[in-house]
Amino acid sequence: MTTYAFWNNKGGTGKTSLCFQSICFYANNHPDERVLAIDVCPQANLSELFLGGLANDGSTRLLQRQGETVRATIGGYFQLRLPAPYSPPALNAQDFITTPASFNADIPTNVDLICGDPLLELQSNAISTLANNQIPGTNAWVAVVDWLRDLLAVIRDDYDTIFIDCNPSFSIYTQIALSAVDRLVLPVMADDSSRRAIQNAFSLVYGLKLPSDIYQAYAFATRLMAEERELPKVHLIAKNRITQYMGSASAYAAVLRSIDDDVNKLISSNPEIFTFDDVTSGVVNIRDFQTTGVVAFAQGTPLYALKSGKRSVLGHRVTVHEDYRVNMVDAMNKLTAKL
Structure with a gap:
């Protein structure tokens, strides 16, 4: 079983839309797998x-x-864990699982879902408090960040591939998610804040270039590795929402090249945190979804199942152009081929 997380601690990178399309494309292209x-x-x-x-x-x-x-x-599962934070309780994992195809015919039938929940924000302070308790003989932080691993252990034999959409933060529930995955997909955009976000992500997950040694003992990587646990590896960097009109001399392209340079330096200095050994193997380009994406996400439809032409969406008349839709499908197939 391989587990992926789509995450960037910067919001607005198109992470969730990319995650949704990637899951649907992957499941559609691997009909014999359970996702x-x-x-x-x-x-x-x-x-x-x-x-x-x-x-x-x-x-x-x-x-x-x-x-x-x-x-x-997922909030319902965490609610079950709050009274039993340090050892897994008896549970029926199926209580928390939804089959989207039962509600949405465009979703592949081999996909199951554990729904998100605004309750996570309310639970966050309680979970953090539990993780910071001092209990003789128990590493409370590790026991808490293992909550999702505990659930996956129950259903491990039921699925071949798992995808997790993470919040653009490094809150305790994000750490619970990231500690359960094998591989990271990091979406970025063509702006300098995305470049800084990539650098921040490597600091948060791998403890690289922290501003002071004082933080090292409390770092996510330090605490996991102290328990002889492996960290997730960066598997893909998705340059998302790249406009088709962006030329090689544009300011956007310069930022994207600088991201490549930063990643190349990290591959040289810390090759153990990547599944790839050169930028061309680990970076994919995804053009703007534009109107095609707006329609796909309004309807909850994978791009490969979207019909071209004019339609009304939420009271607005829009047109999905077939040539652009085909380009998007091609880009998503190239991304999922690397999963």
Whole structure:
């Protein structure tokens, strides 16, 4: 079983939309595999997309799953863990799993989902407090960040590949997600804040270039490695929302080349944190989804299943151009071929 996280601690990089399309494309291209999507984000946008998008009652269906007797979300599972933070309780994992194809016919039938939940924000302080308790004979922080690993251990034999959409933060629930994955997909955009975000991500996850040694003992990497645990490896850097009109001399292209330079330096200095050994193997370019993406996400539809032509979406008349849709499908196939 291989587990991927889509994460960047900077918001606005198109992470969730890229994650949704990647999961659908991967599942569609691997029909014999069982795929699980886990939405570890309090906004729960990934879940809404899988359940139909804004135009097809995705939000209503998500609220229904949050209102089940056993809350059928990641927040529902965490709620079960709060009274038993340091050892896994007896549970039925199926209580927290949804099959999106039951609600949204465009989703591959081999995909299951653990829905996101705004409850995560309310739970965050309590979870952090539990993780910082001093308990003789128990590493409370590790026991808490293992909550998702504990759940995956129960369902490990049921799935071949797992994708986790993480919140753009490094909060405790993001650490719970990242400690459970094998590989990271880091979306970036063509702006300098994305470049800084990549540098910050390597500091947060791997403890690289921390501003002072004082932080090293408390670093995520230090605490996990003290328990002889492996860190996730960076598997892909997705340059997302690249406009098709961007020329090689543009300011945007200069920023993207500087990201390549930064990554090349990190590959040279810390090759153990990557699954690839050169930028060309680990970087993919995704052009702007533009109107095609707006329609796909309003309807909760993978790009390969989207019909071209004119339509009304949320009261607006829009046109999906077939040539552009085909370009997007090609870009997503190239990305998922690397998974």
